[in-house]
Amino acid sequence: MQSSVRAVVLEKPGVLRLQRFERPRLESGAMLVRITMSGICGTDKHGYKGQAVQYAGTQREVFGPYPAVPGHENLGVIEELAEPRTDFYGLPLRVGDRVLVSPDIVCGECFLCRHSFGYSWCDRIRSYGHLSSDVWPHLLGGWADLMYVLPGSHVYRVPDEISDDIAVLAEPMAVTYSLDLAKSWAALPRQGFSAGDTVVVFGVGPLGIFHLIKARLMGAGTLVAVDVSPYRLELARALGADVTLDPRQLPGPELVTAVRDLTHGLGADVVVECVGIPSVIRDGIEMLRQGGTFVEVGNFVDSGELSLSPHRHFVAKNIRLLGMTNLAYTGFIPSITLLHRHRHELPLARVITHRFPLERAEEALVTSMEPESMKVVIAP
Numbered sequence: 001m002q003s004s005v006r007a008v009v010l011e012k013p014g015v016l017r018l019q020r021f022e023r024p025r026l027e028s029g030a031m032l033v034r035i036t037m038s039g040i041c042g043t044d045k046h047g048y049k050g051q052a053v054q055y056a057g058t059q060r061e062v063f064g065p066y067p068a069v070p071g072h073e074n075l076g077v078i079e080e081l082a083e084p085r086t087d088f089y090g091l092p093l094r095v096g097d098r099v100l101v102s103p104d105i106v107c108g109e110c111f112l113c114r115h116s117f118g119y120s121w122c123d124r125i126r127s128y129g130h131l132s133s134d135v136w137p138h139l140l141g142g143w144a145d146l147m148y149v150l151p152g153s154h155v156y157r158v159p160d161e162i163s164d165d166i167a168v169l170a171e172p173m174a175v176t177y178s179l180d181l182a183k184s185w186a187a188l189p190r191q192g193f194s195a196g197d198t199v200v201v202f203g204v205g206p207l208g209i210f211h212l213i214k215a216r217l218m219g220a221g222t223l224v225a226v227d228v229s230p231y232r233l234e235l236a237r238a239l240g241a242d243v244t245l246d247p248r249q250l251p252g253p254e255l256v257t258a259v260r261d262l263t264h265g266l267g268a269d270v271v272v273e274c275v276g277i278p279s280v281i282r283d284g285i286e287m288l289r290q291g292g293t294f295v296e297v298g299n300f301v302d303s304g305e306l307s308l309s310p311h312r313h314f315v316a317k318n319i320r321l322l323g324m325t326n327l328a329y330t331g332f333i334p335s336i337t338l339l340h341r342h343r344h345e346l347p348l349a350r351v352i353t354h355r356f357p358l359e360r361a362e363e364a365l366v367t368s369m370e371p372e373s374m375k376v377v378i379a380p
């Protein structure tokens with residue numbers, strides 16, 4: 001048995017180092033997972049840049065922490081179990097099983113846990129990739145040979161027929177549950193997201209690409225992708241975007257006009273903001289139709305403020321604003337089942353563009369911030 005375990009540590013903003021830790025002994029309810037792949041998320045990019053305030057203004061507001069082992073989109077194989085246990089669905093887990101681990105450990109007891117089953121809105125939330133590596137058991141992120149899975153974690157056994165390359169997309173795909181919510185609003189006339197609707201995805205990096213895929217699979221009519229990267233726009237087109245718009249070629253109000261022109265002057269039914277820059281929100285709201293739905297998901301970390309007119313941007317247009325943090329932990333297996341089901345019609349193999357071993361984690365992070373990349377994964 002290996003006694004030392006390699007893990008990448010984000011020591012402070014801009015400083016990543018490969019370190020060795022002692023293989024931890026398991027407490028009751030815990031397990032060790034040998035990481036197959038760990039996706040790089042926007043949160044990791046922000047953390048590297050020092051933008052590390054999450055859940056600002058709530059009881060669970062956190063900064064960082066540093067140092068930490070990043071990686072919360074984790075797929076691996078069970079290496080060791082403290083004792084027999086089952087997965088999220090009650091399936092028995094054994095050493096050697098392929099599993100996904102939800103990034104969030106919720107307490108199950110706070111007000112939010114008791115009133116929002118399935119959502120990671122816990123006041124005492126703990127999240128892999130965002131837990132100090134200074135304290136035992138240290139290995140609480142996926143950019144490592146082994147990850148320590150704490151008692152109380154949601155673990156999902158991956159169905160045999162689903163490939164690793166699809167399974168590792170579970171977490172970012174589960175984030176798209178805001179579109180499921182928007183769909184539920186469609187029980188009211190012309191609200192939310194209905195089949196045949198025009199959906200604009202503003203920003204088609206990884207987060208946006210998954211929303212684009214989900215919108216397509218949920219029945220969007222016209223799908224519009226907005227981005228400044230021709231590479232990403234081309235991939236968006238391959239994955240189902242009917243129209244791609246580059247804001248650099250459509251200065252000032254031209255971007256909004258272009259979307260209105262696609263919809264006989266009405267505006268889009270749904271706009272999903274996945275850029276993560278506050279200033280794009282004004283254009284996003286301007287391109288909505290009367291009563292349209294604006295999904296704000298891009299600003300997962302606190303990236304500043306913008307000024308809007310409450311009258312013009314909210315009231316006059318009767319917009320529906322769906323702010324969302326995190327994901328539904330009930331969404332992991334449904335998300336990959338959906339992708340697997342449509343694997344022949346979607347070029348999903350193009351979604352993971354780069355794979356890096358642990359010792360090249362820094363290069364992986366830098367690559368993930370390039371406009372010519374999509375999902376970048378660490379494969380220890």
Ligand SMILES: [Zn+2]
Pocket residue numbers: 041042043072073171172
């Ligand atoms: Zn993520």
Ligand SMILES: [Zn+2]
Pocket residue numbers: 106107108109110111112113121122123124125
């Ligand atoms: Zn809770």
